[in-house]
Amino acid sequence: MRKILFFILILSCILSAQDSTKSLAIKPTTIYFYKPLVQHKNAGYPLLAAYLLIQKAKDGDVFSQHELGIRYLLHEGFPADTVQAAYWIKKAADQNLPSAKMNYAIMVNNGMGVEWNPFEAYKHFKYAAYHDVPNAQFAYGIFLIDNMVVNRNLTEAYVWIRKASNKGIEGADEVLKKLEEKGIHAPESLTTEIESKINSSQINANDDVLISQDFYLDYFEFTSDSSGGKSEKMFEDIQKLTTSQIKELLGINKYEGDDTTNVSLIRRAANNGSPEALYILGRAYETGSMVGKNTVLAMINYIRAYRLGSTNSFQKILELTKDRKIYELLKKEIDSGNGDAMFAWAGLAALGFNSQLAADQALELLIKAGEQGNIYALVEAGLCYHTGTLVKEDKSKALGYWGRAIQLGSKEALVRMAFSNIFSDNDFAVQNSNFNVLLQAANEGSVLAQTYIAYCYEKGKGTPVNKALAVRYYRNASQRGNETAYESLIRMHDEIRPDEAEYKIY
Numbered sequence: 001m002r003k004i005l006f007f008i009l010i011l012s013c014i015l016s017a018q019d020s021t022k023s024l025a026i027k028p029t030t031i032y033f034y035k036p037l038v039q040h041k042n043a044g045y046p047l048l049a050a051y052l053l054i055q056k057a058k059d060g061d062v063f064s065q066h067e068l069g070i071r072y073l074l075h076e077g078f079p080a081d082t083v084q085a086a087y088w089i090k091k092a093a094d095q096n097l098p099s100a101k102m103n104y105a106i107m108v109n110n111g112m113g114v115e116w117n118p119f120e121a122y123k124h125f126k127y128a129a130y131h132d133v134p135n136a137q138f139a140y141g142i143f144l145i146d147n148m149v150v151n152r153n154l155t156e157a158y159v160w161i162r163k164a165s166n167k168g169i170e171g172a173d174e175v176l177k178k179l180e181e182k183g184i185h186a187p188e189s190l191t192t193e194i195e196s197k198i199n200s201s202q203i204n205a206n207d208d209v210l211i212s213q214d215f216y217l218d219y220f221e222f223t224s225d226s227s228g229g230k231s232e233k234m235f236e237d238i239q240k241l242t243t244s245q246i247k248e249l250l251g252i253n254k255y256e257g258d259d260t261t262n263v264s265l266i267r268r269a270a271n272n273g274s275p276e277a278l279y280i281l282g283r284a285y286e287t288g289s290m291v292g293k294n295t296v297l298a299m300i301n302y303i304r305a306y307r308l309g310s311t312n313s314f315q316k317i318l319e320l321t322k323d324r325k326i327y328e329l330l331k332k333e334i335d336s337g338n339g340d341a342m343f344a345w346a347g348l349a350a351l352g353f354n355s356q357l358a359a360d361q362a363l364e365l366l367i368k369a370g371e372q373g374n375i376y377a378l379v380e381a382g383l384c385y386h387t388g389t390l391v392k393e394d395k396s397k398a399l400g401y402w403g404r405a406i407q408l409g410s411k412e413a414l415v416r417m418a419f420s421n422i423f424s425d426n427d428f429a430v431q432n433s434n435f436n437v438l439l440q441a442a443n444e445g446s447v448l449a450q451t452y453i454a455y456c457y458e459k460g461k462g463t464p465v466n467k468a469l470a471v472r473y474y475r476n477a478s479q480r481g482n483e484t485a486y487e488s489l490i491r492m493h494d495e496i497r498p499d500e501a502e503y504k505i506y
Contacts, residue, residue, distance in 0.1 A: 003251070019357065022043040022296065035186075035207050042183045046408070048478050048502050049077075049079060049459065050077055050078065053068055053071075054068065055089060057091070060095075062091075062092045062095040062097050062100070063092070063097070065088050065089070065091040065092040065095070065100070066089060066092035066097055066099065066100045066103070066164070067337040068088045069084070069085045069086070069087070069088030069090075069100075069103070070085070070089070070103070071416070072084040072085035072088065072342075073085035073089075073234045073304075077406075080112030081113075082107070082112045083113040083223075084113070085107070085112075085113050086104070086107050086108075086112065086113030086114040087113070088105045089103050089107065090104050090114070090368035092104075093124060096127070098128045098131035098133050098136075098173060099131075099133060099338075100126040100278060101125075101126070101128040101133075101136070101138045101461060102125070102128040102129045102132075102135060104120075104123045104124050105120075105121040105122075105123075105124035105128065105136070105139065106118045108121045108124070108466045109121035109466055109468070111466060111468030111469075114469075116467035116468040116471065117468065117496060118143075118148065118149050118493065118500055119149055119496065119497065119503060120142050120470075121436070122140075122149045122150065122210050125139045125140045125143065126143075128140075129141075129160060130197055130198055131198075132198050134163070134164055134167040134168075134169050135164070135168075135169055136172070137160045137163050137164045137169075138160070138164035138169045138172050140160050140162065140177070141157045141158075141160030141161040141164065141172075142157070142161075142162030142175070142177070142336075143160075144156055144157035144160065145157045145175075147505065148489070148490070148493050148502065148505075149493065150502055150503060150505075151504075151505055151506060153178065154182075154184045155184065155185070155186045155187070155192065156186070156194075157179070157187045157359075158176075158184050158185060158186045159190060159191050159194050161175050161176050161179065162176055162186075162195075165302075167269070169325075171293065172382055177333075188405075194364055200499075206289070216441070237339040243338075246262060246265050246266075248267065250265065250269040250274050250276050250277045250445070252265065252269055252274070252444055252445045254270075258475060262290070263290050263291065265277075265470075266280055266281055266284075267281065267289075267444060268444065269444065269445035270301065270304075271409070271411050271412075272411045272412075272415075272441055272444040272445045272449075273411065273412045273441070273444040273445065273446035273447055273448045273449065273484075274308075274445035274446065274447065275305045275308040275309050275447055275480055275481055276305075276310070276445075276480065277445060278304050278308065278310065279301070279302070279305040279306035279310045279312060279313050279316075280311070281297075281301045282297075282298045282299075282300075282301035282302040282305060282313065282316060283298075283316075285297040285298035285301060286298035286316070293331060295320070295326065296329065296330065296333060296338070296340050296341050296344055297340060298320070298339055299314075299317070299320060299330075299344045299347075299348075300343060300344050301313075301318045302317050302352070302378060303316075303317065303347040303348070303377065304346065304353070307372075307449050308448065308480075308481070308482065309447060309480055309481025309482040309483060310475065310481055311481060317348075317351070321348065321353050321354075327342075327354065327356075327483070328460060330345045330348075331345075334365075337372070339368075339369035339370075339372040339373070339374030339377060340369075340374065340376070342365040342366070342368060342369035342374070342377065343365070343369050343374055343376045343377045344366060345357065345362075345378065346362040346365040346366050346377075346380070347380075349362040350362060359390045360390065362390065363379075363381070363390045363391055366380050366381045366384070367381055370401060372407060374472050374496075375405050375409070376411045378401045378402070378404055378405035378408070378413065379401070379402065379405050379408070379410055379412050379413045379416070380418070381401045382397075382398040382399070382400075382402040382405065382413065383398070383416070385398035385401065386398035386399075386416075386420065395420070395424075398420070399417060399420065402414075402416055402417045402420075403417070411441055411446065412446070412448065414437060414441065414476070415438060415441045415446055415448050415449045415452065416436040416448070417443075418435075418438050418452075419434070419452045420439065420465075421434045422434045422435065422452075422461050422462055423455065429465075430464065431456075431461050431462030432462040432463065433459070433462075434462060435453070435456055435462030437465050438452050438453050438456070442473075447477050447480045447481075447482050447485075448467065448482075450473050450476050450477040450480075450482070451473070451474070451477045451482050451485045454469075454472075454473035454474040454477065454485060454488065455469045455470070455471045455473075455488070457470035457473065458470035458488075458492065460504075467492065468493065471489065473485075474486075474488050474489040474492070
């Protein structure tokens with residue numbers, strides 16, 4: 001399967017436009033307006049100037065078309081309207097105005113006033129990059145790293161990212177550094193070849209860049225230790241990190257609580273389904289740092305983290321199970337009625353670490369632990385009944401287990417039930433109410449909720465369809481190691497992938 005090496009470009013802009021969907025997922029960026037073609041002298045845009053601009057745009061003047069689109073985008077003398085903005089900017093882009101190509105690429109990549117289409121965005125970014133638009137060079141370089149739209153080409157990406165870095169584009173320095181750390185460079189012959197093509201394109205590039213778009217750059221290190229690597233580093237530096245840094249690393253966008261100590265934030269995020277927080281909590285219980293040493297609880301947190309995408313947690317499970325004493329400990333605790341140990345033993349059996357239990361025996365352990373009020377076992381038993389794993393599918397029993405887990409404070413059960421409700425009820429109001437439950441959980445660190453929200457945006461479940469936001473959430477969840485989100489991200493691209501050879505991924 002194709003794996004993303006590191007960076008993903010998310011080009012974002014939030015504007016109060018009549019057809020825009022506001023979301024906490026979109027971060028505001030600033031659009032700087034440099035040289036307006038029509039100079040307005042006061043806050044009220046002169047009607048005559050507006051009329052003349054529209055007429056010139058309709059007559060095919062490329063600069064007027066671009067200017068008009070920008071003014072619709074920025075609510076400068078015209079009503080905010082991203083559909084009209086995209087229409088007029090595309091008109092200018094179709095006449096090969098490099099700055100318009102750049103701006104239209106941003107809009108189509110974010111579904112602003114036009115359907116999301118990263119392939120169309122790539123085409124326009126590429127043109128603008130070869131016509132020496134610095135931000136487009138940065139974006140084009142990222143597309144060559146991404147391996148979603150076109151095949152990865154790290155040496156060529158290096159050339160474009162370096163050009164953007166040399167021109168002071170924000171974020172390019174950091175990407176360049178990451179590439180160099182991976183040993184990526186480019187031969188001088190390739191640099192010379194690209195420079196030659198850029199210089200030969202300048203005959204068509206004699207326009208002023210009217211707007212400059214800030215980029216929201218997502219550092220996407222989808223390697224074998226994508227979530228675990230940064231979690232291990234965070235565990236080592238936990239006492240040095242600020243509250244805001246901890247929130248960012250745990251995937252917490254919004255926190256409603258008075259206790260913001262490190263341990264409290266980690267526990268809260270872990271309960272919400274943050275694989276990073278679960279991994280850190282596992283390490284804390286394993287080592288006795290921050291909390292009391294408890295091998296059984298360490299195992300539980302590693303199992304839960306691995307199920308949510310933390311590959312380093314799998315490595316930790318391997319390390320713990322190499323010592324056969326772990327099974328002796330679990331057996332002893334199970335015999336004494338420890339529900340945590342029952343869940344851990346069943347989890348190890350499900351992951352293939354222990355063949356001493358048959359599937360039905362593992363389920364019996366989960367049910368027994370659930371009867372004792374073990375939250376993890378209740379959630380897992382509900383999942384078994386919901387999916388028909390180890391037992392005959394029974395949605396009502398699944399909801400019963402999750403309902404009890406919710407009463408005991410399980411946010412994961414709340415997320416799973418909310419998503420189940422969205423699927424089982426076609427009433428949009430019901431779907432929307434459950435969608436808001438997912439949104440809150442995602443803001444508090446749940447990678448599972450992020451993946452579910454992405455699906456809702458993709459299919460229009462409880463919220464209007466927004467493919468660009470679906471991609472945003474799938475990317476964020478993928479970055480944190482969620483395999484389902486990553487596969488969904490590939491699927492969304494493949495569903496609209498053009499037939500041209502350039503877009504085939506090998």
